């Protein structure tokens with residue numbers, strides 16, 4: 538966004554013009570959400586503050602009752618011009634009284650350290666006392682590139698993201714502290730391969746479709762049979778045409794549509810995985826971490842089929858992941874939660890940067906799960922999926938995701954599709970669902986994409 542702003546200036550747009558567009562976009566939202574109630578605008582010492590003085594001016598010119606309070610005063614540039622153009626009183630942040638509508642223009646993308654405690658406390662008090670609060674670009678106290686909480690208030694109603702979403706609108710504390718994120722077009726083109734997730738377009742099988750062409754998925758089971766059954770059932774309902782559950786012992790309890798194979802040693806598994814019709818192999822859910830588990834994992838890594846690695850298999854790989862996966866001849870997709878991720882890779886920088894680095898070092902597509910799921914490919918593509926229902930934090934939903942990732946991959950689709958369907962199925966399942974209920978909602982979630 539910073540580079541995009543510079544390009545915009547280079548193309549002849551003045552900083553004042555850009556700030557005017559930003560102020561206007563925010564003022565419109567405040568007018569809409571505030572519905573004519575008295576407004577308090579908080580203005581900081583940088584360009585976020587510059588936007589704030591502009592918002593105050595627009596609202597006053599449109600007839601709203603507006604008060605302004607500040608910390609610091611912009612020293613130069615368009616922000617200083619906007620501050621100078623506000624001829625009415627400016628109160629101090631410490632002493633100002635709350636009003637029903639609050640506009641937070643203290644700090645935006647320039648947050649460089651934690652808010653001072655008295656500032657954070659006063660901001661929290663003013664937000665809590667307001668019935669509507671709108672943050673300019675970002676809530677003050679959220680680090681733009683990481684979503685780290687540097688003292689931001691809770692309870693912001695809406696954040697008007699200027700020009701493009703920043704990582705903090707989707708990651709970490711930003712997820713809960715931005716409120717509704719409204720994206721304002723201010724005429725700045727941000728060129729990036731980073732996207733937020735969108736509903737995929739899927740196609741029903743064509744008239745020539747047959748079960749193998751739809752996607753053959755093999756789920757390699759281990760000591761905890763339920764987890765691999767969940768993955769196998771999710772693969773089936775995620776659109777795979779044929780699902781094989783390869784277990785050390787004869788399986789019970791899975792739907793009859795799943796083909797059961799008893800695999801008792803390395804050679805039997807290697808023979809099964811030699812089938813070139815296989816579109817994806819899943820290993821990890823309920824695999825266990827004993828020697829037999831390690832043997833199965835080694836066979837799976839050595840096979841020439843595309844591989845989804847989850848759960849125990851990720852922990853078994855640990856810090857050797859990048860090295861051992863780097864030599865694979867077929868595609869690899871990893872689905873770690875944050876604990877598994879930390880066992881395998883360095884977690885430096887933002888979640889996006891860390892996931893991207895992991896994808897590049899391992900050559901795999903990494904689906905780094907959580908409320909802010911980040912999907913990164915070795916080629917540099919990033920998709921962030923936030924706002925999944927928090928009811929997903931229940932045992933077995935990760936196994937379901939692993940099966941879904943395999944099904945979509947085997948069908949020629951993407952990990953993004955699987956993550957979107959998973960989240961949508963959770964939304965449809967309502968509160969307090971079990972992983973089994975989530976699987977039952979996958980077909981209907983797919984139906985929304987046809």
Ligand SMILES: NC(=O)C1=CN([C@@H]2O[C@H](COP(=O)(O)OP(=O)(O)OC[C@H]3O[C@@H](n4cnc5c(N)ncnc54)[C@H](OP(=O)(O)O)[C@@H]3O)[C@@H](O)[C@H]2O)[C@@H](O)CC1
Pocket residue numbers: 542552555556559581582583584585586587588643644645646647648649650651652653673674675699
């Ligand atoms: N580029 C453009 O033209 C456009 C930009 N736009 C807008 O500009 C925003 C970015 O503006 P920005 O870069 O000036 O940073 P901003 O968020 O105002 O904060 C910097 C100031 O805060 C200070 N400071 C930082 N942390 C602090 C702390 N904890 N406690 C106290 N002080 C702290 C810091 O001081 P320093 O660190 O230098 O001591 C500096 O004075 C962006 O989000 C968008 O709203 C739009 O108008 C479109 C056009």
Ligand SMILES: Nc1ncnc2c1ncn2[C@@H]1O[C@H](COP(=O)(O)OP(=O)(O)O)[C@@H](O)[C@H]1O
Pocket residue numbers: 848874906907908909910924925926927928929930931932933934935936937938959
């Ligand atoms: N608080 C949350 N909000 C949204 N999604 C969540 C949350 N907690 C977990 N999830 C999602 O639920 C799934 C849990 O996976 P995982 O931790 O592997 O569980 P398990 O091993 O029990 O199957 C992941 O897809 C993750 O993104």
Ligand SMILES: [K+]
Pocket residue numbers: 585641642643644645672673674675676677
């Ligand atoms: K702000």
